[in-house]
Amino acid sequence: MRGQMMQAIQVRQYGGPEQLRLESVSRPVPQAGGVLVRVHAAGVLPMEWKLRQGFFKTMRPSVFPYIPGSAIAGIVEAVGPGVTAFQPGQAVFGRTNNGAYAEYTTAAVETLALKPEQLSFAEAATISGGATTAWSALFENAELQSGQRVLIHGAAGGVGLFATQFANWKGAQVIATASTSNSEFVRSLGAEQVIDYTTTPFEEVVRDVDVVLDTIGGEVLQRSMQVVKRGGILVSLLEKPSPQAAEQYGIRAMSNAPTFPFPSTSLLQTIARLMADGQVKTTIMQTFSLQDASLAHALSETGHGRGRIILQVKP
Ligand SMILES: NC(=O)c1ccc[n+]([C@@H]2O[C@H](COP(=O)([O-])OP(=O)(O)OC[C@H]3O[C@@H](n4cnc5c(N)ncnc54)[C@H](OP(=O)(O)O)[C@@H]3O)[C@@H](O)[C@H]2O)c1
Structure with missing residues (x-):
């Protein structure tokens, strides 16, 4: 039986931005300790085009196909067995290890925090990384x-x-x-x-x-x-x-060697509080749709600009 499907960017081999292709794939299922997030916005980190180009292929080879990205903000759609830290319907942000350039992703509860109302999803997606x-x-x-x-x-x-x-x-x-x-x-x-x-x-x-x-x-x-x-x-x-x-x-x-889990819920909360209080502001360089992820990567590869590039996954 076919499970629920979603749109996601997939990378099937090392190469240029054209390797980022929008495809229909199975929606992930949250496991114990994790939640399913409906992604609203994903941050585009320079690490992601470097991985796609194969910069780290000898040290850390990629397993293809994969969904790029780690910085997310979205809404909890479902929780895995035993999860009490979050509930469906809550707005969250943080890090996923399972791909961010997708309509849905799963993430461990210890690398997520509640999104303050004062921050948009796009702003919250600039925090991780x-x-x-x-x-x-x-x-x-x-x-x-x-x-x-x-x-x-x-x-x-x-x-x-x-x-x-x-x-x-x-x-x-x-x-x-x-x-x-x-x-x-x-x-x-x-x-x-x-x-x-x-x-x-x-x-x-x-x-x-x-x-x-x-x-x-x-x-x-x-x-x-x-x-x-x-x-x-x-x-x-x-x-x-x-x-x-x-x-x-x-x-x-x-x-730089972060302490794990990284980023922890408490670190995400500390930063979100400073931002919600207006003590720290973020800047978004440019926003792209999920299907234009290749354009976002081409921009990131220039190595210049101001602020974070964002994929607005849910318009
Ligand atoms: N190890 C880790 O844990 C970790 C985590 C996050 C990021 N990183 C790495 O750290 C780097 C920065 O990440 P990022 O997300 O901040 O990148 P980014 O958003 O692409 O920003 C890069 C910035 O560097 C400036 N720049 C370029 N050449 C410069 C130079 N010679 N001197 C001073 N500034 C220069 C650019 O500004 P102008 O437009 O003014 O040139 C741009 O604002 C990336 O290589 C990323 O992969 C590592």
Whole structure:
């Protein structure tokens, strides 16, 4: 017997954005500890086009076909056996490990939270993989404190815009990098000093920061080592920094390692409360329909822009 069907984006092989195809697939069934969510909005994270291109195929090969995406906001449609944390009809947001670019997905209750009314589904879908990553990097890994100075690279991006506001909220002094067109935007998020990376090498104007948050990697990561004060810390979202270079500069350097479950319900609630109170704002770069997921990926692949790209799954 055929179960209920849904529309979802499927990837059947590594390749370009054209590999994202809208297909009719079986609707998943929630298992113990999980819920079925009718997805209203899904965040488009850079990780998703990298996975699709096969960047991680030797380390972490994909199992095809798969439904991309992890950041969701939607309505609980049904709950799995034994689930009491959520009920059908509740608006939730958070992370799924079972694909977000779909009309329905299942998610573990420990990586979901109730969506505040003040946030739209699209806004709530910017939190997982953006705000949650910024929080874990700054506060769990770098242990950023009030009064410290932090350099945030890529401050206009889906992670950086939250990192800039969280650091400012914590009472740290924020120095941020962004392109010319995003400089004023990043200043409006609370950055005290904005360095236009298209005109000024940041290492010429910044030194002795307590923390660097690297959201770019490569030579930006390497050049960042020299601006951290001795005993300071560099956290990269992209790669494992060289321990030899870190030792040479007398700093700690690490790749971001969140604590599990990630993001936890309590972390999602903390962030949602700050947003509902108006202390932290999100920004949506552009919204696409589910069937235009390939256009959303093509935009994400440019590596430039302001805020998070969203798939509005339920119009
Ligand atoms: N390891 C993890 O847990 C984890 C989690 C989340 C994200 N990530 C990774 O972290 C990176 C950032 O994620 P995201 O979601 O914030 O990406 P995003 O939304 O695409 O934003 C990237 C930002 O970087 C800026 N940028 C590009 N080149 C720059 C440079 N040379 N210097 C300073 N800023 C520059 C762009 O701004 P302009 O338009 O101003 O150039 C853009 O706003 C991605 O590579 C992603 O895969 C890792």
